[in-house]
Structure formats: structure tokens, C-alpha cells
Amino acid sequence: MKRGRRPELMWGLGLAESEMRQIIDGVGPGFHVRNFPEDALPVSRELEQEEKPSAAWIPWSVWSAFPESRKQEYRDQDETHRILIQDGEAEVEMEQVLAEGFLTAVDLPLTRPKIQDVMFRAKEVKSLYSDIYRMTEEIMLERELLARKTDQLMFLNKLLASATESLDAGTILANAKNSLGLILPVKVLHAAFWNTGSDNAADVEVFLNGKMIPASESEWIERLMASACSLGSGAVNGFQISYTDPARRPEYSLAPDQGKLVTMPLTAGHQTFGCLTLLCEPGYRLGKDQVETLRSAVNHVGLALRNALAFKEVKLRADRDGLTRLYNRRSFDERLVYEIKRRSRYHHDLSLLMVDLDHFKSVNDTYGHKAGDLVLRKVGEILSTVFRTTDLAARYGGEEFVVLLPHTSEEAAWKLAERVRTAVENCAFDFNGRNFSVTASIGVASVEGGSLASTDDDLVLKADKALYQAKNNGRNMVVVSGQKSTPAHNAMQ
Numbered sequence: 001m002k003r004g005r006r007p008e009l010m011w012g013l014g015l016a017e018s019e020m021r022q023i024i025d026g027v028g029p030g031f032h033v034r035n036f037p038e039d040a041l042p043v044s045r046e047l048e049q050e051e052k053p054s055a056a057w058i059p060w061s062v063w064s065a066f067p068e069s070r071k072q073e074y075r076d077q078d079e080t081h082r083i084l085i086q087d088g089e090a091e092v093e094m095e096q097v098l099a100e101g102f103l104t105a106v107d108l109p110l111t112r113p114k115i116q117d118v119m120f121r122a123k124e125v126k127s128l129y130s131d132i133y134r135m136t137e138e139i140m141l142e143r144e145l146l147a148r149k150t151d152q153l154m155f156l157n158k159l160l161a162s163a164t165e166s167l168d169a170g171t172i173l174a175n176a177k178n179s180l181g182l183i184l185p186v187k188v189l190h191a192a193f194w195n196t197g198s199d200n201a202a203d204v205e206v207f208l209n210g211k212m213i214p215a216s217e218s219e220w221i222e223r224l225m226a227s228a229c230s231l232g233s234g235a236v237n238g239f240q241i242s243y244t245d246p247a248r249r250p251e252y253s254l255a256p257d258q259g260k261l262v263t264m265p266l267t268a269g270h271q272t273f274g275c276l277t278l279l280c281e282p283g284y285r286l287g288k289d290q291v292e293t294l295r296s297a298v299n300h301v302g303l304a305l306r307n308a309l310a311f312k313e314v315k316l317r318a319d320r321d322g323l324t325r326l327y328n329r330r331s332f333d334e335r336l337v338y339e340i341k342r343r344s345r346y347h348h349d350l351s352l353l354m355v356d357l358d359h360f361k362s363v364n365d366t367y368g369h370k371a372g373d374l375v376l377r378k379v380g381e382i383l384s385t386v387f388r389t390t391d392l393a394a395r396y397g398g399e400e401f402v403v404l405l406p407h408t409s410e411e412a413a414w415k416l417a418e419r420v421r422t423a424v425e426n427c428a429f430d431f432n433g434r435n436f437s438v439t440a441s442i443g444v445a446s447v448e449g450g451s452l453a454s455t456d457d458d459l460v461l462k463a464d465k466a467l468y469q470a471k472n473n474g475r476n477m478v479v480v481s482g483q484k485s486t487p488a489h490n491a492m493q
Contacts (some may be wrong), residue, residue, distance in 0.1 A: 007032040009054040011080075014038035014062035019085065019110055023057055026115025038062060044073065052079045053101075057120055059087040063100070075101040080121045085110070125409045155182055159297050163304035167311045169193070173207055174244040176276075176301045183290060183297075185281040187251050187259055189244075192224040193266075193274035193309060194233035202233040210245035210252040223256045224277060231265050231272050237279055260284050264294070266302035273306065321395040323373060324380030332394035332402055339406050340459070343447060351413035351446040353403040354463040355383075355420060358439045358475040360399035371431040372399075382423045386416065402463075410446035410480060417442040417478045425476065439476035443467030446481070 010027065012020055012035035014199075020035050027033065034053075036042055041062075056074070063071070063084065074082065084097055084105040095182065097105045104121055106114050162175035169191075177189040188209040194202040206224050208217065225236060260280040266274040276298060286294065319331040327335075336352075343350045357363075364372040376399065383393035383401060392404040403420075405413050422438040443466030445459050462481040470479040 009034065009051060009053045011036065011042070011056040013041055013056060013058045015057060015059065015085075019057075019059070019108075022110035022112075023115060025120060026110060026112045031116050033057075047073055047077060052077060054079075054126075055081040055083055055085050057085060058102075059085040060092055061087050068118075071100070073434075076224060081125065083118055083122075085188075088325065109207045114417060151386055152183075152289065152296075155179070155293065156300060158182070160300045160304075163301050167308045169305055169308045169312070170207060170244045172301065172304050173209075173276075175207065176297075178242075180278065180294075183293060184278065184285055184286075184403055186278050187254060187281070188279045190220055190224060190277045191266075191274060191305075192228050192277075193305070194228050195273075196234050202228070202257070203237050204233060204239040206227055206239055206241045208241060208243050210243055210251075211248040212253040216253040216255055219255050220277075223261075224275075227263050227275050227277060231275055254279060258282070262294075264298045266298070266305060268302065270351075273309070276301070296298065323382075324376055324395050326380045326383060326401070327392055327394035329394065329396055332392060332396065332404065333402060335392050338457070339404060348407050349409045349446065349448055349489045351405040351408040351410060351444065351461070353405070353413060353417050353420070354396070354443040354467045355379075355401040355403070355417075356441050356459075356467055357399040357424075358441055358471075361440065363436065363438060367431050367434060367436065371429070371436075375399075375429060376429060378427055378429070379424060379440075382420060382427070386420055386423065402460075408446075410444065410448070413444050413446055414478060414480055417444050421476065421478055441467060441470035441475045442478045443470055444478060444480045 001027070007029070008031045008473065010023075010031050010033045012023065012033055014034045014037065015023070020033065024031075024033050031054075056077075058074075063215045066074075074080075081103040082101060084100070084102040086092055086105055086107050091107075092105060094105065103125060104118055106118055159179040162179050163172050165175070166172055173189060173191055177186055180186050190209055191207040192204055193207075194204045196202040204225065206221060208220060211217075212220070219238070221241070225239070228236065240294065256277075256279065259282050262278040262280060264276045264278070265272045266276065293311060319327055321328045322335070339350055342348075357375065358370065363375060376395075379401065380393075380395070387393055387403060387405070390406060391408075394402050394404075403416075405416065408416070421440050421442055424438060427437065429436050429438070443463045445462035445466060447459060466479040466481040470477045473479070
């Protein structure tokens with residue numbers, strides 16, 4: 001008979017004949033139970049033999065009679081599960097059972113269900129120990145590997161520290177270039193990130209190491225776009241460019257073919273969201289350890305960049321109104337302070353529109369709040385399409401909107417306001433088979449380029465007064481601060 005087919009060995013230490021039979025019957029044919037009489041219990045020689053029992057059944061009366069030294073010999077048999085049989089009148093507490101080194105305890109009589117339950121626990125513990133042992137072996141092996149790569153570990157720690165000190169993608173990339181320079185002769189580092197929409201077309205954001213001559217910049221953009229397409233971005237809707245270093249340095253104008261080019265994909269959750277492109281010294285060859293270290297470094301940088309992009313997305317959502325997708329009041333207040341300070345420095349024109357929907361409460365009361373939400377979303381779309389990307393349209397609160405217009409004169413602001421008013425007036429709404437329309441009143445306030453400095457409160461107050469005049473004079477009109485009201489059909493007075 002082959003060794004692997006032999007029944008699994010168990011010991012009984014001083015078992016009564018009835019207990020022995022009950023255990024044999026309970027464990028089944030896959031086990032061989034060897035019982036040692038109470039006057040011939042195993043000594044050191046039996047305990048040290050190669051074949052160890054998987055379990056030892058020990059009555060409490062036998063175990064309690066052992067001297068402590070002998071108990072310890074049995075405890076040292078790690079491969080053997082010790083099962084306590086409570087054969088005394090007093091029940092042994094489970095805490096004491098575990099403290100004595102037993103797997104569990106079982107009461108008399110030894111019924112088959114009790115024995116099967118003990119065997120199930122032993123199997124679970126054995127499986128757990130096997131997993132722990134295997135994990136321990138793997139950890140030890142990993143520690144040995146890491147010990148041989150102390151320099152790489154220190155490098156990765158440094159890179160990880162620099163990558164996690166910021167949630168700005170440009171700063172992370174600039175730090176990554178400096179850190180990677182410790183193991184690679186990196187001249188420039190560029191990156192591309194993409195976000196593929198439902199139409200399988202992607203918007204790509206390109207980060208260039210720094211400003212360069214137009215010819216070199218075009219080459220790099222083409223190379224990065226080609227890498228994006230080959231790595232799974234799909235068709236490109238459009239792209240925008242950012243610079244990790246705003247300065248113009250000679251090495252930044254190097255073309256892609258002026259060194260060894262290394263492109264590394266950036267992945268998260270089995271999805272590629274970007275790539276890093278490194279330009280190294282010409283003819284430089286990477287060793288096996290360097291390739292492994294580089295991959296690990298890119299994984300760290302990729303995780304940091306993914307977090308940065310996610311933070312940017314969260315911040316974008318925090319800056320936007322959930323219903324209209326326009327900027328919210330907080331974003332407008334921050335931008336207004338910035339634009340006022342910038343206007344004071346550069347003396348350019350600055351205008352503000354304050355838009356309020358006329359009789360909006362009646363829309364909610366007549367057609368319901370979902371109809372009101374439909375109107376607000378549509379007005380948000382109108383404001384998003386009428387103005388430039390440098391302008392800021394925001395939901396100011398309720399049915400009120402504001403539009404900040406840098407470098408825009410009073411007359412130009414009035415024309416834009418008229419365009420918005422007309423677009424709102426001409427928009428027909430259909431909700432649950434019922435048709436309706438709305439109108440808007442708009443107040444315009446401006447600060448001319450040559451005027452004295454003003455505050456953000458002054459501009460908002462002037463626009464608000466103009467809006468109040470438009471509402472008071474009949475609604476559905478544009479009023480410029482400090483001027484007479486302008487009916488819907490008239491030009492600016």
C-alpha cells in the first residue's frame with residue numbers, strides 16, 4: 001500500500017475501552033487510533049519519531065496528573081491537535097482548556113456528532129495554520145528580496161513621499177522627474193491622461209515638461225496622442241495642454257528622437273488612464289533591476305496621479321451646482337474677488353450680469369417642481385453656450401444666476417444680456433403634455449478700465465439694483481446700472 005493511502009494517525013492517552021470505541025466509530029475509516037494505556041504513555045522517544053499524530057485525545061484525569069515538564073513536552077508537538085475529554089465531575093472552563101494548549105474540549109459520552117464537530121474544528125485550524133505557514137514563507141522570501149534591493153527601496157520611499165505630498169498632477173510629475181533622475185538619466189518627462197466618454201471618444205490632457213519651441217512641442221503632442229490611441233484612449237475629441245514647469249529651458253526643446261524614449265502606461269483597476277513618456281540619454285540601456293524598479297516607481301506615481309485626477313474631479317463637482325452644472329455661489333464669490341484684484345492691477349473692463357427668472361414660483365406651483373428643475377437646467381444650458389470659456393456663469397441661488405465677464409465693456413455686456421434674455425424668452429417648455437414659457441429680467445453692472453478701484457460688493461450691489469429696476473418696471477428686460485430701463489424690444493439707451 002502506498003504511503004499516501006495510509007490512515008491518518010491519532011493517539012489516545014489513557015482512554016477507556018468504551019471511549020476508544022466511540023472515537024473510532026466517530027472519526028471513521030480514514031483514521032487509525034492508537035491508544036496508550038495510562039501506565040505506558042508515550043515518552044520522549046515516541047514524541048520525537050518522524051510520524052506525528054494529527055490529534056491526541058486526552059482525558060482530563062490523565063492530563064491533570066502529568067507533571068508540568070511532561071505537559072510541556074506534549075505542548076511542544078505543534079503538529080498535533082490536543083483534544084481534552086472532560087471525564088471529571090467538575091467542568092473545566094474553556095479559558096483553562098485553551099491555556100493548557102488544547103484545541104477544544106468534549107464532554108462524555110463521546111457521541112458521533114460531538115466527535116465530528118471536533119474533527120471539523122481540527123480541519124479548519126489545520127487549514128488556517130497551512131495558510132499562515134505559506135504566507136509566512138512568502139513574507140520571508142519577500143523580505144529576502146527586499147533586503148537585496150535596499151537602494152531601490154529607499155528610492156521608492158523617496159519617490160512615494162514626493163508623489164504624495166501634493167494633489168496637483170503637475171507638481172507630482174515635476175517631482176517624479178527629479179526622483180526618477182536618481183536611477184535614470186531623464187532629460188524630459190511628459191504625460192498624457194484621457195477620459196473616454198460614452199461615445200468612445202476621449203478628452204486628452206497633455207502635461208509637457210516645460211515650454212519649448214513650437215516645432216518640438218508639435219512633435220511631442222503628436223507622439224503623446226499616438227501613445228494615447230495605442231494604449232486605449234480611442235478617438236480623441238480634443239486636448240488641452242498644461243506645463244509642469246512654466247520656464248523655457250534648452251533641454252525641453254529636444255525632439256522625441258534625440259534620446260532613448262521610454263513610454264510607460266498608467267493603469268488603475270485594470271484600466272489604462274494615461275501614460276508617462278521619458279526621454280533618456282541616447283544609447284542608454286536599462287538593466288533588469290532598473291526595469292523592475294522603474295515599473296514599481298511608475299505604479300506609485302500612477303496611483304498618486306490617479307488620486308490627483310480624482311481629487312480634481314471631486315473639486316470640480318464641489319465647484320458646480322448639481323442641477324444646472326453651472327458654477328455654484330462659492331465658486332463665483334472666489335472668482336469675483338480674484339477678478340476684482342486682477343482688474344485693479346491691469347485696469348481692464350469687468351462686467352457682471354445678474355439674471356432672475358420672472359414669476360418662477362408660479363411655474364413650480366402650476367406645473368410642479370420637476371418642471372421648475374427642467375427650466376433651471378435649460379437656462380443653465382443657455383448660459384453655458386452663450387458665453388466664452390473665460391467667463392464664469394454660476395447659479396447664485398434659487399432661480400437667480402450671475403455671469404462674470406472679464407475684459408468686457410458695459411455695451412458688450414448689455415448685448416450679451418439681451419442675447420440671454422431673448423434665448424430664454426424664445427425657449428418653449430413641454431412638461432407632461434403642457435406647454436409653457438418663461439422670461440428673464442437681467443441687471444448689468446460694469447467697471448470701466450480707467451475707473452477707480454472698486455470692490456466686489458460694489459459690483460454685485462450695482463447689478464442687483466439694476467435687476468430690481470428691471471423687475472419693478474415690468475420684467476423681461478435688461479437694465480444697465482445707472483441707466484433707464486431697456487424694454488425687451490428697444491436697444492440700449
